[in-house]
Amino acid sequence: MKKFITAILTVCSFTVIAQQHFIIEGKVGTLDSRNKAYLTFLTSSGNFKTDSAVLNNGLFAFKGETADIVDASLLLVHSGENMWQITKADRLFLILEEGTINISASDSLIHAKTTGTPLNIDYAEIAKAKEPAQLKIASLQKLYKDYQAQGKASDFEKQYATEFKAASDACEKIDFDYIRSHPNSYMSLLILQVYITSKSISQIIEPQFNALSPAIKNSQLGKSTVVEIDKYRNVEVNALAPDFTQPDTAGKDIALSSLKGKYVLVDFWASWCKPCRAENPNVLKAYNTYKNKNFVVMGVSLDNPNAKEQWLKAIAEDHLSQFIQVSDLKGGSNEAALLYQVRSIPQNYLVGPDGKIIAKNLRGDALQEKLASLFN
Known part of the structure; x- marks a missing residue:
């Protein structure tokens, strides 16, 4: 909520x-x-x-x-x-x-x-201020679906990514300009809540929160925000990636720490998640491109209890058996997902050989570009 x-x-x-x-x-x-x-x-x-x-x-x-x-x-x-x-x-x-x-x-x-x-x-006026950018985003999403239906999505991807980012950045600028200029506003805290999952805790979220007034920080939402900040700090870029162990498709327990010394993409997905399935070819491309350069993928599925067959079927259909696949089959209560504060999928974390998080939420060209910067 x-x-x-x-x-x-x-x-x-x-x-x-x-x-x-x-x-x-x-x-x-x-x-x-x-x-x-x-x-x-x-x-x-x-x-x-x-x-x-x-x-x-x-x-x-x-x-x-x-x-x-x-x-x-x-x-x-x-x-x-x-x-x-x-x-x-x-x-x-x-x-x-x-x-x-x-x-x-x-x-x-x-x-x-x-x-x-x-x-x-205020909320109504703010929504109105963001309306042009929001309409642009909706228009882009419709266009992308049209291109997909025509089998031409790849022709539109770069334009889509560029224009979508510009519209998203416009909304984000409105939000953070407001926070900076209204430290006594409860609205500033509500805005900040939106970005906890996606922005740097140490560089953006925590400094903005600390600049709010004591009354706002001591509110019920302010206190819960402190708890949220602490949780996300543990999976911040440059933090040591929390270790976890889950069974693979054969029931063998695999620990993330057993892969230390390699570059590991911890990829959260599920067989029922359409955006995840759409992103899987990109993950597979990344794996095949860099698998000989100390790079591995550890897929963590949020498939539900009694859904192992669907999970295995999706792995086969998307050709993901080439890399590690694990799941405790607890759906949204997957223990690794809870540990990494995963609120939506697809989501991923890139972990370095030293066990520290290098980057997160790398999708599409962003994943390929990041890996190219490391290996090429």
């Missing part, structure tokens, strides 16, 4: 973070009782709470309290579907804070306007 906030930029300052009594008053056209709204957020105990409300002539409301300011998801179900099985959600992200949050739209939450409380007003 903490990663819901993806777009941020305006002004709001807080000196005290305390119990938040919130009210949500919504109006979406004239929708009736066939439509239902669900509000989901993380409680202070670390559990998700979901409340629901039936619409009456488009009107719905929620009332509650949280121990701190938190972000939340508001989902509108239009025809009685199971909320957990909706593939194209009509969803709005909110910040639960003291006061009344007003939501209005003619037909759906996607087109809703949010007013009433400072952070939600």
Whole structure:
């Protein structure tokens, strides 16, 4: 839930973070009782709470309290579907804070306007500031799918990577400009949460966090951020790669430390993960190019319990049996993945002969370029 906030930029300052009594008053056209709204957020105990409300002539409301300011998801179900099985959600992200949050739209939450409380007003304005870059990203993704359907994805990859990075960098600049200029804003902490998984802890995340005001750092989210920072510091570039042992396809235990002295790409993937399967040819290309230069790949699968056959089938189909494949078959609770703070896949870590992490999240051309810089 903490990663819901993806777009941020305006002004709001807080000196005290305390119990938040919130009210949500919504109006979406004239929708009736066939439509239902669900509000989901993380409680202070670390559990998700979901409340629901039936619409009456488009009107719905929620009332509650949280121990701190938190972000939340508001989902509108239009025809009685199971909320957990909706593939194209009509969803709005909110910040639960003291006061009344007003939501209005003619037909759906996607087109809703949010007013009433400072952070939600800010969030709406920030989303608007990022809209050009976000639309560019959506357009690029659609174009890439079109090229894929035509079998011409390779013709578009370099242009896609360049333009996608430019749009992403534009959003990132907005975020970090805001953090630097608003150390007293709770919004700055929400922004920083988004980047913990992808940015350098020692060079970016920790200095930005330390520059926030004491009130913000001592909030519930601030304290949990300290815990998150400590976890990710252990898998920072230049840190000693945490050791783990998992069984290979034959049931033999393989330890990462047994490969010390080699360059090891620890590659987290799964048979059910389409982006992983799409990236596998690139990993295979890297292995075949540098396997005679002290380079090995250790694939770690997040396949689910009782899914060994699917795992083995994917290895065979993608020609991955040439390098090490391990898994404890615990799905998202894979112990190595938890150790490396893996929140999404594909994800990888490049470990040097000395056992230290050299780089992470190398995909596509970035993987080939990094390996070429080491071996050529």
